[in-house]
Amino acid sequence: MRFKEESVEEKLDHIKRKQEEMSIHKHFPADPVKQAVDKFPLLPEFLKVRGLVKQHLDSFNYFVKTDIKKIVRANDRIVSSVDPSIYLRFKDVRIGEPSITVDGISEKLNPHTCRLSDMTYAAPILVNIEYITGSHVQKTRVEKNDVVIGRMPIMLRSCCCVLYKKDEAELARLGECPLDPGGYFVVKGTEKVILIQEQLSKNRIIIDTDKKGNINASVTSSTESTKSKTVIVMEKEKIWLQLNQFTSKIPIMIVMKAMGMESDQEVVQMVGRNPRYSALLLPSMEECASHGIYTQQQALEFLERKVKKLPFYNPSLEKEGRGMAILRDTFIANVPVRQNNFRPKCLYVAVMLRRMMDAILNKDAMDDKDYVGNKRLELSGQLISLLFEDLFKTMISEVKKTIDAILAKPSRSSRFDFSQFIVRDSITVGLERTLSTGNWDVKRFRMHRKGMSQVVARLSYIGSLGHMTKISPQFEKSRKVSGPRALQPSQWGMLCPCDTPEGEACGLVKNLALMTHVTTDEEESPLISLCYSLGVEDLELLSGEELHTPNSFLIIFNGLILGKHRRPQRFANALRKLRRAGKIGEFVSVFVNEKQHCVYIASDGGRVCRPVVIADKGKSRIKEHHMKELIDGVRTFDDFLRDGLIEYLDVNEENNALIALYEADAKPETTHIEIEPFTILGVCAGLIPFPHHNQSPRNTYQCAMGKQAMGNIAYNQLCRMDSLLYLLVYPQRPLLTTRTIELVGYDKLGAGQNATVAVMSYSGYDIEDAIVMNKSSLDRGFGRCIVMKKFSAVNQRYENNASDRIVRPLKVGHDAERMQILDDDGLAAPGEIIKPNDIYINKESPIITKGPLISPVGLPDSAYKPSRQTFKGPEGEASVVDRVALCSDKNSNLCIKFLIRHTRRPEVGDKFSSRHGQKGVCGTIIQQEDFPFSERGICPDLIMNPHGFPSRMTVGKMIELLGGKAGVSCGRFHYGSAFGEPSGHADKVETISKTLVKHGFSYSGKDFIYSGITGCPLQAYIFMGPIYYQKLKHMVLDKMHARGSGPRVMLTRQPTEGRARNGGLRVGEMERDCLIAYGASMLIFERLMVSSDPFEVQVCRVCGLLGYYNHKLKIGICSTCKNGDNISTMKLPYACKLLFQELQAMNVVPRLKLTEA
């Protein structure tokens, strides 16, 4: 208690002191008056333009608009290998409107009907084709438009979706929740989100050390045609090339020679003439010389010997050697070789060597793999494009195979129509299967990844939002390394520092911050030519010597060396100016790396970036009038971008910027100013009030728990048919809100209730974080929740054309009582109270389901057997049939879904949590009259033990209580946004205290309380006020389990395991150890045998083997000795007997020796 008080007061004092300091600083007369512009209104505008899941939508839109066309253009011809003049060409491709074709009639789809009727929300992929038709002699070219080649699942709210740019009323008409962000797919009725995949940058040189401590430079190349990994490694002072296609490491000088760099001097020049570099290169040159290789020819021959032999490799196919081909196509594949000009590749290798040597000479030059700037996020669009490319190519080869088979036939009678052979199913089925299983098995790109798509978590609104921003890691979770798990400084503003799971995936699974944007690919060629016109000297024109001259920087564009520039800073500034003017894409990043003497320009997809305000000499470009225009609605976020007031910075370019947190902190050299500091947090962490006052792991815990909180899911929650749905009966909006809460709409779809909490010890049932609850509060609806579960049944049709039938319930008979809730149609009626073991569908199946076809009607009743489905719910509780839905599934069988609802009030053992990672179960429920009450008659809803505070240090919770109390008394929602005190997005404790005092409360929030039991005042002032409490989905009713006797496993005859199978409670090894230590041998005997699997066996005293009991002769007989003379009867566990027999089956003879018998 003391400790807690001190910590509060200390904190309060500390804050006060800070604020005083700040206010003094502000009013200092010599300080130039800096009018801070409130930039917060930009945020809602940003989210309006970009949305919370914009990264998914952008990525998918890019795929649909650009990428798919590129793929089709790259593989646009199907040419028959029998008759090359017969071909089919895809001229154009586009995605149509989401629709489904049933019996030739096309019907428009909307996402909600797909959810309800287990369909895939997909749109046809339409192509325009031109092809040759006709016989051998007479060939005509035919064009056909809008041919369907398959169906593409459509991301909700993407540009192809019917929800695109719809307003709230239109969305409501389509049965959609306006707050739902979209960004997921509906596949076979389930919502699937493709997780953002984190990967190491492609096509970039990364200097790293391997396990042996050798320094290496690696490039993971990825082009449209090939993917490869090239590693150059320094081992025993010599430099080698590692490439999969070679059987062993190749000395790098041999590779250089093979590429035409026959002169060692040129290589040294290219790496740099500094003797330190040449010294490092010398051993490699000697190695090369020791092999006796001096010419390109010799080097290529050497490589030829090292090439891996492929099983089905036919050397006659290639004119030149394999070594040459590998060097051209696989070795750093991202550097193109045009007309066998290997010079760019040589220069690239030289740069790699140089970087490696820099790292050897100076350890600082090592690259950090965990640095966010070296990472790329792969989004749904890219993943689907990979998949589509594979399926499209497969389809083309299939079509080719079929037409070749047809054309090869000597006599073709019918007219040959190319377009008929386009198969549609392979693409449709492939996309659907991959999306619904989440297994990306793309052999063409050697990609085998599992769990890429997940069912959208619909436990709470915030949970599903958080799911869309989740980033799945590149490493396996089992790796016991700390590096990738640690919080990276470069994550600032891009990835949420709080939101990561606990346990094995801790730090690997991350979440995007509020303002993060993930880029998509941008056209490269105009940017390259722009660079050249801005004064980049072409690589071709440079000698090796010039490559590393001081005072000039290498220009590297998307990992490709373009050339050199003598005035890098000016070049970078020019590019940035063009970007701010909107002449080049807003997401192109320019990064001057002083250390590496490089300018990196990036326009590739998957980089994370965020908007910041541009500042000139420390003065924000956004002025008061801009914000006024924004509020008046004449200016949008895009206008800010277009006018060059705001720009997107990616992680690398942030290194060239000096970003001030507030305008007041800006110095003359400041280049940018943050929009709002709380945007460094993600969606889940944004719910926490005053998170900057909490101990950091508490915020992490809350991020995990906020996803389990019950509340509202969406506006259409009662029209959905989720398999499991948790709802709160009276959800509330938090009294202490944050700006993030308002931005994401948590105030509209809350998941919790404002409970008046008294922080005190009460009754002893509040130890270990348990909370004491007020019974009257529960009576009045606090924490009341609805659990809805889906049960479904299919009216199956069998292969002999017989089908299930649903029949009228029996009015009499022994099952009539269980059928009371059934309507005349044999289905449970909505609104009926259903108890465990009640029948909810009176279905009958035919006995014969195979064999010859029979007519489904006129089958006699005797041909059916009942296959009723009974409801299994919590024992002793009454549930209600909420809704019954009928739809037809894919095989046009009738599918019936029942939604069964159970309303629960909190009970002892239910789990609750505040928004500060303080979870606890309900310890006891106490009558209101026994509860303490304040001078004003306020009686708390729950009592929390003060021991929860000192070790957890959740000061934010205390401030939430104070703020909530002040909010209740003055009638204004108080704010607690992260780091919001200076900008006014969080109320200061001092002002909160003033409000409290104004309304007659103590400044510290502690009230004079009377005991409800004795009626006397308590001997302490009690910290009391409202705190937003969440009810978590873990409830005792779903977990409690006990059994006496019950089902057993067939094989071992031991009790079954688990609650679902009504299993027994296991006395495990540790419990057994305790009993042994205690000496309770008879208890062990009882638990381990008598209550488990006792079995009586006949043991032969002579041979020691098990016999059997002959019921006719009523004696035990040993089957080995063939008599019953020496048989004893004993009891042993059935599992033991089973073990003996299994051993015997393996030719091991276990013999029992009985001491007494």
Next chain:
Amino acid sequence: MHRSPALDMPDVPKGQLPPHIELQRTRVLCNFDAPTHTENVQYSGAYSSMGVDNSLRMDQFCNNFRVEVIRLSEDDMEFDMIGIDPSIANAFRRILIAELPTMAIEKVLIANNTSIVQDEVLAHRLGLIPINADPRLFDDLSENDTPNEKNTIVFNLHVRCERGGPRLTVKSNELKWLPHGSEFPLATENTTSSSTSKPKTYTSFSCSQDSLPEFSDKSIGPKHPDIIIAKLGPGQEIELEAHAVKGMGKTHAKWSPVATAWYRMLPEVVLLQEIEDEKAEELVKKCPVNVFDIEDIAKGKKKATVARPRACTLCRECIRGDDWDKHVAIRRVKNHFIFTIESTGALPPEVLFNEAVKVLEDKCERVITELS
């Protein structure tokens, strides 16, 4: 410091407590950090060494006990109860909350509910509506009883939102009293006895409730007509019957006759020293509820006085900060209770209190008879 042996100390006058102990006995000292001396000394011989008898005497109690009503309105009242032990005052509070019977809707028979409010939630909401019926006129409905006109009030709710119309808010005034009892026929035997005079319903009223003298002048209904029960969209309908029965707050809060009932001890604010001039002004400014006033004394000097101690909410602002607790003391008088009753409306608050006294009386009598 000079120390004198205990035997040399002057005798404490017999039959009278020294002032500091008297203060501890009668006042709760609300110090800045925590209240002290909060509990009452019950033991009759607690002060016998000082010759003071601490036993409770009937005649003394009768002489000192007073009740002063401060405020009384239709559904709330505030009164002072002076000269009583906190345990007794608390007993009244507890009885008011948990042990006074009222009528509340307990059973809801839903014939049709196509609104978005789930049946259970609707029933729960109905249950919490306070009903303007005197519970003293009704009997308890125990498990084996059949609902009749003496123990059940039946309401009917039938609302329908027309298609094409605007949305409808169903408020508590839509609950219509059915003095003749339930109109829903009992499902089980509707076919067999339909030929007889009346079909069996869920209640068996022998006569209409409005024919009874106690209800003839006053119709029964919800206390407040504007409690929102549900909202209906076009085409939605609710048809149900609600049966209210007698019950007590300890079973469910819906039967509690009070919104809340509580007391606080009378505040006593004492100026330990003269507070003058600026300091007085400061004190007056400090208090958010205007407990203090300024009084002019001679020569233009000003002095702080305690004008409205009753208003004190114990925010402890006046004793916060440097040495203020040396100047001002906040106390609570232990035997003076400012009692507030907020009735939900079934019975007026003064009747509720009388009922509470009766319940306590019954309990005492029961104990006495059990003991004798």
